[in-house]
Amino acid sequence: MIATLHSPVPGLIKIVDHALTRVGRKGALAVIDVQGDPNPDVFDPGQESSSQAEGPAEFDGWFDNVDNYDGVADRTDEDEITVQVGSQANGGGFGFSPAAVAVSPGTTVTWEWTGEGGSHDVQADDGSFASEMVGDAGHTFKRAFDDTGTTKYYCMPHKTMGMKGAIVVK
Amino acid sequence: MGAAGATAVAGCVSAPPAEEQAAKSTPQPPNMNESPVLDTQRIAGNPTAVPPPIDRDSPTTVSVEMTTHEQVAEVEPGVTYTYMSFDGRIPGPMIRARVGDHVEMTVTNDESNSMPHNIDLHAVRGPGGGAEASMVAPGETKTFTFKATYPGLFTYHCAVPNLDYHISSGMFGAILIEPEVGLPAVDHEFYLGQHELYTTGDAGEEGHHDFDFEAMKDEEPTYVLINGEKYAIGPNGHNEMQIETGESARVYYVSGGPNLSSSLHPIGSVWDEVHPQGGIGSDVHRNIQTTPVPRGRR
Numbered sequence: 001m002i003a004t005l006h007s008p009v010p011g012l013i014k015i016v017d018h019a020l021t022r023v024g025r026k027g028a029l030a031v032i033d034v035q036g037d038p039n040p041d042v043f044d045p046g047q048e049s050s051s052q053a054e055g056p057a058e059f060d061g062w063f064d065n066v067d068n069y070d071g072v073a074d075r076t077d078e079d080e081i082t083v084q085v086g087s088q089a090n091g092g093g094f095g096f097s098p099a100a101v102a103v104s105p106g107t108t109v110t111w112e113w114t115g116e117g118g119s120h121d122v123q124a125d126d127g128s129f130a131s132e133m134v135g136d137a138g139h140t141f142k143r144a145f146d147d148t149g150t151t152k153y154y155c156m157p158h159k160t161m162g163m164k165g166a167i168v169v170k
Numbered sequence: 171m172g173a174a175g176a177t178a179v180a181g182c183v184s185a186p187p188a189e190e191q192a193a194k195s196t197p198q199p200p201n202m203n204e205s206p207v208l209d210t211q212r213i214a215g216n217p218t219a220v221p222p223p224i225d226r227d228s229p230t231t232v233s234v235e236m237t238t239h240e241q242v243a244e245v246e247p248g249v250t251y252t253y254m255s256f257d258g259r260i261p262g263p264m265i266r267a268r269v270g271d272h273v274e275m276t277v278t279n280d281e282s283n284s285m286p287h288n289i290d291l292h293a294v295r296g297p298g299g300g301a302e303a304s305m306v307a308p309g310e311t312k313t314f315t316f317k318a319t320y321p322g323l324f325t326y327h328c329a330v331p332n333l334d335y336h337i338s339s340g341m342f343g344a345i346l347i348e349p350e351v352g353l354p355a356v357d358h359e360f361y362l363g364q365h366e367l368y369t370t371g372d373a374g375e376e377g378h379h380d381f382d383f384e385a386m387k388d389e390e391p392t393y394v395l396i397n398g399e400k401y402a403i404g405p406n407g408h409n410e411m412q413i414e415t416g417e418s419a420r421v422y423y424v425s426g427g428p429n430l431s432s433s434l435h436p437i438g439s440v441w442d443e444v445h446p447q448g449g450i451g452s453d454v455h456r457n458i459q460t461t462p463v464p465r466g467r468r
Contacts, residue, residue, distance in 0.1 A: 042319065
């Protein structure tokens, strides 16, 4: 087919198959990045841009809307650590605790569900792992982290509310 | 950043006691679920709930307020599901404005909800159709404003990361942007919305159906519904579309999907006029037996 478009406002235009499961779960997406000055007559988001960075630069703004981010917890002297899933944060049981944690290579991380905030999962931002989505206290999900580097992760249903975390292996 | 830093070794390890506990909220067949109390007796939108035609000659600002809900209702007698919706109806309320108008869109996420919600309107020129500007956690309210710059009937839907789950659960509707000259007068206007529901059960299986992500990935729905309930609108349900012989009726039909398109045919009749894909501005198609309604369009 042949079709044209233009945009009077800046931002991303996402080209998708609106059979949306094919987009979010099967990869059907291309993006046009429209650059330019804001045009509030046509589109006014109604609030100041939320891209004001608050977290440390090394996380690229990952923790900007995470209200329980409190620096990187140092657990580099432990072989196995536990991260709570559904801790009180971000307006309910919508946090990982600690949100950011530093471990040594070879450490096993156990995510343990608190049972708060409904169903959660644990998904790596780079797609390297994903847990089941469950909501019950005591459920666990384990990963061993062998190589140095930072892995960001999130809860799919509550990512936009700030339910995000990171494992820093050093 | 160190994207390659994490290496899969242990995988998912869960002890049997945890699995037993998890059975309470992990998706499971209807016969394993307790029957919940209905939050609403009716989730099906009334097809006559269409805002009146616009008779203004100049632009104005149209204010629209919607509240998102997560409610248990019946798909058919004995079959329940936890729907998500705009204002507790499927499809969500029809919005009507005119080219040149500004639409001030306010979305409130009911504080009893457990998930974030927002709205992406296909009538918006702007990032995500307003999705980022309207992202609300339970108990939150946000407002954004856009200018209607082109006429037609357009889909709106929730667009959070699990958007296909939210749309499948009922979060979609339509916005009509009338051209400056308006639309030809008709005797009746009706508003209908199609979508498909993916559950852990079979159609008609009594009990409470959970959402089934695997069935959705396979695009194998349990139900394909018009106005959110099986056979909701008609003599055996809510008989709200009634006209006299000789009268004209315009149908606004939105296909929420999230995945299936519709081949819309009036059995025993024909569409006198069709605006292809809901766009207004081209010539209408006449005497059409079956018209495609792609998901995410009208």
